[in-house]
Amino acid sequence: MKRLILILGDQLDLKGTALRNFDLNNDEVIMIESMQEAQYVWTHKAKIALFLSAMRHFAKSLKDLNYPLTYIQSSPLPIVAALKEKIVKEQIKHLICIEPGEWRLKQQIEELSRELSITLEMREDDHFYCTxxxxxxxxxxxxxxxxxxxxxxxxxxxxxxxxxxxxxxxxxxxxxxxxxxxxxxxxxxxxxxxxxxxxxxxxxxxxxxxxxxxxxxxxxxxxxxxxxxxxxxxxxxxxxxxxxxxxxxxxxxxxxxxxxxxxxxxxxxxxxxxxxxxxxxxxxxxxxxxxxxxxxxxxxxxxxxxxxxxxxxxxxxxxxMPQMAQDNYYDHQRPLPKWYWTGQTNMACMQDAIGQTLKYGYAHHIQRLMVTGNFALLAEILPSAVCDWYLAIYVDAIEWVELPNTAGMALFANGGRFTSKPYIASGAYIKRMSNYCGSCKYKPEVRFGESACPVTTLYWNFLIKHREQFEASPRTRLMTANLKRISDEDQNSIQKHSQYVLSHLDEL
Ligand SMILES: Cc1cc2nc3c(=O)[nH]c(=O)nc-3n(C[C@H](O)[C@H](O)[C@H](O)COP(=O)(O)OP(=O)(O)OC[C@H]3O[C@@H](n4cnc5c(N)ncnc54)[C@H](O)[C@@H]3O)c2cc1C
Ligand code: SF4
The missing domain is CATH 1.25.40.80 (Serine Threonine Protein Phosphatase 5, Tetratricopeptide repeat)
Incomplete structure (x- = not known):
C-alpha cells in the first residue's frame, strides 16, 4: 500500500526521519508551497524567498535521487487543504511526516488524519538533542x-x-x-x-x-x-x-x-x-x-x-502551547508602532536594528532582545502583535523558536515562567553596548522632556508602575533601589512624559 511522505519547508534533510524506510517502488513524497504560509503574517520577502528557494533546491535533490515526488508550486490553498486533495484523490491510507515546528500545523495534520480515517505516522524530529x-x-x-x-x-x-x-x-x-x-x-x-x-x-x-x-x-x-x-x-x-x-x-x-x-x-x-x-x-x-x-x-x-x-x-x-501564544501577563494592548515595518523613526537604535532587518531579514540576539524587544515591552505593545512581527520579519523565524523567545523572554508575557526577571533596560545600556546614541536625536541619560530618550523614559515609567513586583524579587530589587535616587517630582515628570510618549508612539 502506498504511503505518502509530507516534507515541510523547514524539514529539508535527506537523512531526516521522514525518509527513513522509504520504499522507492511504493511510497511518494509530497512538498507543498502554500501562498497562505507567506500571508498569515505579513512575511518579509527574504523569508519567503529563502523557504521557496531552499524547498526547490531540495526537491531537485530528491528528483536527482529518483524519489517519486509531487511538488505543488504556489498553491492558493493552505498546506493541509492541498494535502487533503491529494490524499482523497489517490485514496491514500497512510501519511508520514515529521512533527511540524508549528503547533497550528501539527493540530491540523492530526485533525485531517482523524477526519479521513487514515494512519498518521508523525515522526520525531531528530534535529534536536532533547526529546x-x-x-x-x-x-x-x-x-x-x-x-x-x-x-x-x-x-x-x-x-x-x-x-x-x-x-x-x-x-x-x-x-x-x-x-x-x-x-x-x-x-x-x-x-x-x-x-x-x-x-x-x-x-x-x-x-x-x-x-x-x-x-x-x-x-x-x-x-x-x-x-x-x-x-x-x-x-x-x-x-x-x-x-x-x-x-x-x-x-x-x-x-x-x-x-x-x-x-x-x-x-x-x-x-x-x-x-x-x-x-x-x-x-x-x-x-x-x-x-x-x-x-x-x-x-x-x-x-x-x-x-x-x-x-x-x-x-x-x-x-x-497553545497557552504560550495567548499569554499577556501585563495585559498590554497597544498596537505595534508603524515604524517597526519601515525603520522610519528618529530613534537611532531602532533605525539600525530595523533597517538591517528589512535589508537582510536578520538582526542578532541583542538587537532582537534589548532593542526592538525591550522597547515593545516598555511601550506596552500587545504581545501577539509583537510576536507576529518577529515571525514575519526574520528569515530564521519558525514558531517553536520565535514564540518562546519573543513572548517568554523579550516580553515577559508568561509572567517569568522561564526567566527570572523581565529583560528591561534604559538607554544607558544601549549607549554602553553600541554607538547608536551618538547619532541620535534623543539623549540616553535624559529621563523626561523633549530630548529625553524614549527608551529611558519608558524604562523608569515601567519601574515606577511595577515597583512592587520588582521590589519583591532579590534579582530586581536593585533596579528599584536606583529609582529611590530619583526625586518624587522627577518621577512625576517621568510619568507625565511617558503618557505623552505612549500616546505618540508612531511619531517617535
Ligand atoms: C525576541 C527574539 C526573537 C527571536 N526569534 C528567533 C527566531 O525566530 N528564530 C531563531 O532561530 N532564533 C530566534 N531568536 C534567537 C536569536 O536571536 C537568533 O537565533 C540569532 O540571533 C540568530 O543569529 P545567528 O545564527 O547569527 O546566531 P548566533 O548568535 O551565532 O548563535 C548561534 C546559534 O545559537 C542558536 N541560538 C542563539 N540564541 C538562541 C535563542 N535565544 N533561542 C534559540 N536559539 C538560539 C541559533 O540557532 C543560532 O544560530 C530570537 C531572539 C529574540 C530575543
Ligand atoms: S538615545 Fe535612546 S533612542 Fe537614541 S539611540 Fe540611544 S537608546 Fe536609542
Missing part, C-alpha cells in the same frame, strides 16, 4: 525552569565540554563574565565578513517571483545571499568556525551601526530549515577549539546557544 519526553522529565517537580541547569544537564548527558572526571571543562559551567563586551570606542575594527552566496538560477527565479507576487510585503531582496542548500550551509559553517568563532563570545552582545552581523554565526536559518544538524555544528566548533586554539569562553558561549537555549525554548514551546 519532548526528556524535557518533560526534566521539568517535572521543578519550581523554577532555568536555562542554566538545563544546559548543564545537556552537557553531561551528551558529554560536551565535560572533562574526564565529569566536570565542566575549565572548571566552570559558564563564562558569561568573559563574554559580552562592547566594541572599542573606536569601533569594531576589521571583522571577517560571513560567507555569502550569490543567487543561482533557481534562487533568481524565486526572487523575481517574490518581488512580483509579494511586492507589498516588507523587506528587500537586493542583498539576498542566504545559504539555500546543504552544501552551502556546510560551507558557511566551516567558514564560521575557521574565521569568526574566535571573537563570537567576547562581542556577542556588542552593537555598532552598519555592522549587521558582527561576529555572529548567521547559521540560524540553516539550522532551522534543517540544512544543518546541531550535532555537526557543535562537532565542528569542538574541533575548531583545538585546531585553532580558541578560548574556551567563546566555545562555551557558542555551544550554550545551541545546546542550551535552542533546545530549551523548543522544550518550552511544546510544553506550554
Amino acid at each position: 519532548h519526553q526528556e524535557f518533560v522529565k526534566w521539568v517535572d517537580g521543578k519550581k523554577e525552569l532555568r536555562l542554566e541547569y538545563f544546559c548543564r544537564l545537556m552537557r553531561k548527558t551528551h558529554h560536551i565540554l565535560i572533562d574526564a572526571e565529569g566536570n565542566p571543562e575549565g572548571g566552570q559551567w559558564n563564562f558569561d563574565q568573559d563574554n559580552r563586551k562592547p566594541y572599542s570606542k573606536k569601533g569594531p575594527g576589521i571583522i571577517d565578513e560571513p560567507v555569502l552566496f550569490e543567487p543561482d538560477s533557481i534562487t533568481q527565479e524565486v526572487i523575481t517571483f517574490v518581488n512580483a507576487t509579494y511586492s507589498e510585503h516588507p523587506g528587500l531582496l537586493d542583498d539576498f545571499r542566504w545559504p539555500v542548500t546543504r552544501t552551502q550551509a556546510l560551507e558557511a559553517l566551516d567558514y564560521f568556525v575557521e574565521y569568526r568563532l574566535r571573537n563570537f563570545g567576547v562581542f556577542q552582545d556588542a552593537m555598532w551601526t552598519d555592522t549587521p552581523f558582527g561576529w555572529h554565526s548567521i547559521l540560524s536559518s540553516s539550522l532551522n530549515l534543517k540544512l544543518l544538524n546541531p550535532r555537526e555544528v557543535i562537532g565542528a566548533v569542538l574541533l575548531a577549539w583545538k585546531k585553532y586554539d580558541l578560548d574556551l569562553s567563546t566555545v562555551e558561549g557558542f555551544i550554550r546557544q545551541i545546546l542550551g537555549w535552542r533546545e530549551f525554548v523548543r522544550g518550552m514551546y511544546y510544553l506550554d
Whole structure:
C-alpha cells in the first residue's frame, strides 16, 4: 500500500526521519508551497524567498535521487487543504511526516488524519538533542525552569565540554563574565565578513517571483545571499568556525551601526530549515577549539546557544502551547508602532536594528532582545502583535523558536515562567553596548522632556508602575533601589512624559 511522505519547508534533510524506510517502488513524497504560509503574517520577502528557494533546491535533490515526488508550486490553498486533495484523490491510507515546528500545523495534520480515517505516522524530529519526553522529565517537580541547569544537564548527558572526571571543562559551567563586551570606542575594527552566496538560477527565479507576487510585503531582496542548500550551509559553517568563532563570545552582545552581523554565526536559518544538524555544528566548533586554539569562553558561549537555549525554548514551546501564544501577563494592548515595518523613526537604535532587518531579514540576539524587544515591552505593545512581527520579519523565524523567545523572554508575557526577571533596560545600556546614541536625536541619560530618550523614559515609567513586583524579587530589587535616587517630582515628570510618549508612539 502506498504511503505518502509530507516534507515541510523547514524539514529539508535527506537523512531526516521522514525518509527513513522509504520504499522507492511504493511510497511518494509530497512538498507543498502554500501562498497562505507567506500571508498569515505579513512575511518579509527574504523569508519567503529563502523557504521557496531552499524547498526547490531540495526537491531537485530528491528528483536527482529518483524519489517519486509531487511538488505543488504556489498553491492558493493552505498546506493541509492541498494535502487533503491529494490524499482523497489517490485514496491514500497512510501519511508520514515529521512533527511540524508549528503547533497550528501539527493540530491540523492530526485533525485531517482523524477526519479521513487514515494512519498518521508523525515522526520525531531528530534535529534536536532533547526529546519532548526528556524535557518533560526534566521539568517535572521543578519550581523554577532555568536555562542554566538545563544546559548543564545537556552537557553531561551528551558529554560536551565535560572533562574526564565529569566536570565542566575549565572548571566552570559558564563564562558569561568573559563574554559580552562592547566594541572599542573606536569601533569594531576589521571583522571577517560571513560567507555569502550569490543567487543561482533557481534562487533568481524565486526572487523575481517574490518581488512580483509579494511586492507589498516588507523587506528587500537586493542583498539576498542566504545559504539555500546543504552544501552551502556546510560551507558557511566551516567558514564560521575557521574565521569568526574566535571573537563570537567576547562581542556577542556588542552593537555598532552598519555592522549587521558582527561576529555572529548567521547559521540560524540553516539550522532551522534543517540544512544543518546541531550535532555537526557543535562537532565542528569542538574541533575548531583545538585546531585553532580558541578560548574556551567563546566555545562555551557558542555551544550554550545551541545546546542550551535552542533546545530549551523548543522544550518550552511544546510544553506550554497553545497557552504560550495567548499569554499577556501585563495585559498590554497597544498596537505595534508603524515604524517597526519601515525603520522610519528618529530613534537611532531602532533605525539600525530595523533597517538591517528589512535589508537582510536578520538582526542578532541583542538587537532582537534589548532593542526592538525591550522597547515593545516598555511601550506596552500587545504581545501577539509583537510576536507576529518577529515571525514575519526574520528569515530564521519558525514558531517553536520565535514564540518562546519573543513572548517568554523579550516580553515577559508568561509572567517569568522561564526567566527570572523581565529583560528591561534604559538607554544607558544601549549607549554602553553600541554607538547608536551618538547619532541620535534623543539623549540616553535624559529621563523626561523633549530630548529625553524614549527608551529611558519608558524604562523608569515601567519601574515606577511595577515597583512592587520588582521590589519583591532579590534579582530586581536593585533596579528599584536606583529609582529611590530619583526625586518624587522627577518621577512625576517621568510619568507625565511617558503618557505623552505612549500616546505618540508612531511619531517617535
Ligand atoms: C525576541 C527574539 C526573537 C527571536 N526569534 C528567533 C527566531 O525566530 N528564530 C531563531 O532561530 N532564533 C530566534 N531568536 C534567537 C536569536 O536571536 C537568533 O537565533 C540569532 O540571533 C540568530 O543569529 P545567528 O545564527 O547569527 O546566531 P548566533 O548568535 O551565532 O548563535 C548561534 C546559534 O545559537 C542558536 N541560538 C542563539 N540564541 C538562541 C535563542 N535565544 N533561542 C534559540 N536559539 C538560539 C541559533 O540557532 C543560532 O544560530 C530570537 C531572539 C529574540 C530575543
Ligand atoms: S538615545 Fe535612546 S533612542 Fe537614541 S539611540 Fe540611544 S537608546 Fe536609542
